[in-house]
Amino acid sequence: xxxxxxxxxGGVKPATxxxxxxxxxxxxxxxxxxxxxxxxxxxxxTPYPLVAAGESVLKGQRIGAAEDPFSSxxxxxxxxxxxxxxxxxxxxxxxxxxxxxxxxPDGAERWIETAALAWRSLDPDELRDAIRDAGIxxxxxxxxxxxxxxxxxxxGLDTLVINGAECEPFITCDxxxxxxxxxxxxxxxxxxxxxxGARQVLVGIEDNKPEAIAAMNAALQxxxxxxxxxxxxxxxxxxxxxxxxxxxxxxxxxxHGKRSTQFGVQCFNTGTAWAIADFVENGRPLLxxxxxxxxxxxxxxxxxxxxxxxxxxxxxxxxxxxxxxxxIMGGPMMGFRMPNFDVPVVKATNCILVGSPALFPSPRPEMxxxxxxxCARACPTDLQPFEMYWHARxxxxxxxxxxxxxxxxxCGCCAYVCPSSIPLVxxxxxxxxxxxxxxxxxxxxxxxxxxxxxxxxxxxxEKQEKAEKLAAKTAxxxxxxxxxxxxxxxAEDDPKKALIAAAMARAKAQREAQAQTDAAxxxxxx
Amino acid sequence: xxxxxxxxxLLALLIGAALGFAAVKFRVEGxxxxxxxxxxxxxxxxxxxxxxxxxxxxxxxxxxxAEINQxxxxxxxxxxxxxxxxxxxxKPLNAEHGAEKPKAVAYIDExxxxxxTLCIQACPVDAIVxxxxxxxxxxxxxxxxxxLCVAPCPVDCITMETVTDTATTWKWPYPVISIRAAH
Numbered sequence: 001x002x003x004x005x006x007x008x009x010g011g012v013k014p015a016t017x018x019x020x021x022x023x024x025x026x027x028x029x030x031x032x033x034x035x036x037x038x039x040x041x042x043x044x045x046t047p048y049p050l051v052a053a054g055e056s057v058l059k060g061q062r063i064g065a066a067e068d069p070f071s072s073x074x075x076x077x078x079x080x081x082x083x084x085x086x087x088x089x090x091x092x093x094x095x096x097x098x099x100x101x102x103x104x105p106d107g108a109e110r111w112i113e114t115a116a117l118a119w120r121s122l123d124p125d126e127l128r129d130a131i132r133d134a135g136i137x138x139x140x141x142x143x144x145x146x147x148x149x150x151x152x153x154x155x156g157l158d159t160l161v162i163n164g165a166e167c168e169p170f171i172t173c174d175x176x177x178x179x180x181x182x183x184x185x186x187x188x189x190x191x192x193x194x195x196x197g198a199r200q201v202l203v204g205i206e207d208n209k210p211e212a213i214a215a216m217n218a219a220l221q222x223x224x225x226x227x228x229x230x231x232x233x234x235x236x237x238x239x240x241x242x243x244x245x246x247x248x249x250x251x252x253x254x255x256h257g258k259r260s261t262q263f264g265v266q267c268f269n270t271g272t273a274w275a276i277a278d279f280v281e282n283g284r285p286l287l288x289x290x291x292x293x294x295x296x297x298x299x300x301x302x303x304x305x306x307x308x309x310x311x312x313x314x315x316x317x318x319x320x321x322x323x324x325x326x327x328i329m330g331g332p333m334m335g336f337r338m339p340n341f342d343v344p345v346v347k348a349t350n351c352i353l354v355g356s357p358a359l360f361p362s363p364r365p366e367m368x369x370x371x372x373x374x375c376a377r378a379c380p381t382d383l384q385p386f387e388m389y390w391h392a393r394x395x396x397x398x399x400x401x402x403x404x405x406x407x408x409x410x411c412g413c414c415a416y417v418c419p420s421s422i423p424l425v426x427x428x429x430x431x432x433x434x435x436x437x438x439x440x441x442x443x444x445x446x447x448x449x450x451x452x453x454x455x456x457x458x459x460x461x462e463k464q465e466k467a468e469k470l471a472a473k474t475a476x477x478x479x480x481x482x483x484x485x486x487x488x489x490x491a492e493d494d495p496k497k498a499l500i501a502a503a504m505a506r507a508k509a510q511r512e513a514q515a516q517t518d519a520a521x522x523x524x525x526x
Numbered sequence: 527x528x529x530x531x532x533x534x535x536l537l538a539l540l541i542g543a544a545l546g547f548a549a550v551k552f553r554v555e556g557x558x559x560x561x562x563x564x565x566x567x568x569x570x571x572x573x574x575x576x577x578x579x580x581x582x583x584x585x586x587x588x589x590x591x592a593e594i595n596q597x598x599x600x601x602x603x604x605x606x607x608x609x610x611x612x613x614x615x616x617k618p619l620n621a622e623h624g625a626e627k628p629k630a631v632a633y634i635d636e637x638x639x640x641x642x643t644l645c646i647q648a649c650p651v652d653a654i655v656x657x658x659x660x661x662x663x664x665x666x667x668x669x670x671x672x673x674l675c676v677a678p679c680p681v682d683c684i685t686m687e688t689v690t691d692t693a694t695t696w697k698w699p700y701p702v703i704s705i706r707a708a709h
Contacts, residue, residue, distance in 0.1 A: 040693065040694070046694075090693050092693045092696075093698075094691065094693055094696040096691060096692060096693050096696055098692065098693050366701075423701050426698065426701035427701050429698040430697070430698040430699065430700055430701060432698075433696070433697040433698045434697060437695070437697055440695075441568075444569075444670075445567075445568055445569040446569070447668070448569040448570070448571065448651050448668075448670045449564070449569045449580070449581075451651040451652050451653075451668065452569065452571045452579060452580075452650050452651050454652070455650065455651065455652050
């Protein structure tokens with residue numbers, strides 16, 4: 001039976017450039033001289049380091065532990081010695097430094113003790129914690145921690161979507177992984193399916209990858225799995241967006257502010273399914289990923305790369321051309337320009353796109369917006385980019401948010417079709433980060449206000465308590481004075497006088513005692 | 527004639543009673559304008575404006591006793607927001623009250639600290655932990671950068687450190703500038 005497919009609004013059809021990098025099988029990368037493993041590789045807080053300089057580590061040893069619920073662990077990709085735990089340049093557009101563990105490999109590849117996980121008998125919470133500690137995150141590019149997604153919401157889950165669409169030009173890592181490891185991806189998908197209690201699994205693959213579809217179908221038949229279906233979907237960018245693929249496969253359009261799980265659908269990348277299978281079957285944490293090296297290289301190819309490997313090390317293996325002027329992490333539509341050639345490969349690195357001035361000429365100058373509406377026609381999330389652009393440009397962020405700025409997935413379709421070559425996505429990224437910063441500032445101010453008010457209240461309360469204590473003490477002293485000095489009737493009239501009298505009596509007694517001890521001391525020497 | 531008078535009197539009494547009831551029932555606690563102004567102020571509680579905290583300054587602005595340009599941490603953006611809210615004219619920051627500085631947090635040199643608690647008493651937002659004769663330290667995420675702890679320290683062990691961007695707090699630059707730089 002042919003499955004009915006749906007379509008999402010907009011989208012574009014850029015040249016795919018995918019055939020070059022799929023000619024050779026996934027290559028191995030020799031160990032580089034040094035691995036630089038950033039601790040912060042996904043959303044959530046920066047994992048705290050578990051190792052210090054000089055320590056030796058085993059392959060798969062945890063070197064960074066999850067810091068908060070959205071954080072995920074980081075592991076030593078190979079055995080060796082920790083040279084330093086220090087800030088290094090991150091593979092991030094900002095070019096800023098972040099805490100990294102620098103490891104000098106010893107070449108022995110000594111593993112930690114690994115064992116298959118009896119995951120079926122584990123408590124779901126324990127299994128999720130194990131997946132967090134195995135550092136498994138979404139490998140489609142967003143690197144969202146998988147353990148956060150592996151909980152079935154209220155009312156259970158109907159469909160698990162495995163995302164093998166891989167719509168962005170140049171990138172072929174999921175394609176090659178599906179061709180070579182189809183069976184393991186399907187095993188991982190069944191693990192996810194059982195964890196979520198999903199009724200069916202739909203594997204969406206764009207129809208420009210017939211080899212991957214054939215390999216997955218063959219593996220499916222060999223394993224004789226029920227309720228899993230491989231679905232070829234039309235090639236159109238950005239089919240690989242989670243919400244877009246869900247729309248195509250199930251017809252469900254996830255509305256603004258809602259999650260797909262509220263409609264009984266969850267989406268995982270094929271690479272993530274592979275990693276989960278590797279973890280439950282072999283007990284191996286996430287140490288490497290498939291990375292496409294494409295663009296300005298002699299032989300574009302996919303490699304299995306350990307995290308922390310410098311990008312230049314991989315690019316040189318593929319024959320980086322001398323006129324290379326930039327690396328882009330990700331594809332040409334959504335990728336980020338890297339600050340230098342030696343930044344490490346991380347969990348988000350699905351592609352190292354090697355660029356040169358000839359391959360990616362500098363964009364034409366930005367022209368005024370003519371409000372043609374092409375961008376709105378191309379937008380896969382039904383936004384109005386030209387309106388958002390107007391407000392973002394004017395730094396009118398509230399208005400931009402009213403046009404649902406935060407529903408923008410930064411796919412780049414709008415900028416791709418813009419006849420005025422306006423870098424729309426850059427404006428949206430700018431506006432988003434400004435809004436976030438403001439929100440954080442606002443939260444910080446609010447909490448400061450609360451603490452300031454609380455402090456004032458506390459000081460007031462302490463003052464009052466002190467006054468009360470003093471009053472109680474005075475009353476007690478007065479009572480004492482009254483009982484001891486009942487012979488002095490004048491004191492009874494005036495409590496102050498009584499106090500003074502009591503103090504004088506105490507002083508007198510002290511003086512007498514002093515005089516006695518003095519006298520005793522005077523006597524001693526003689 | 528009498529009926530008309532009675533009707534009008536009754537009506538007046540009824541409406542008066544309704545108004546009186548509404549005034550008690552729907553009474554607005556506090557001054558909403560003060561709260562609106564207070565929400566714009568940065569809550570550093572630094573007192574550079576000449577008032578003991580953000581709320582008193584907000585009250586003074588609302589009563590027309592203070593200008594809107596006395597808050598250095600709020601900066602130009604804060605003044606603009608206040609001007610918008612109050613329908614007043616924008617004025618540049620009054621230099622008497624200080625200059626706009628990048629956000630900083632206090633840092634205690636723990637080897638010099640003698641544990642005198644003076645800074646703890648000075649901190650308006652309880653962002654310093656420590657006890658008498660015990661080393662003190664700043665809880666950096668809670669520090670508003672008001673600098674009130676710097677002066678009381680008898681051994682000058684508190685310095686203000688500018689907060690630098692990290693990869694998570696970094697902001698994308700305004701696009702036009704980068705394009706011009708590229709050409």
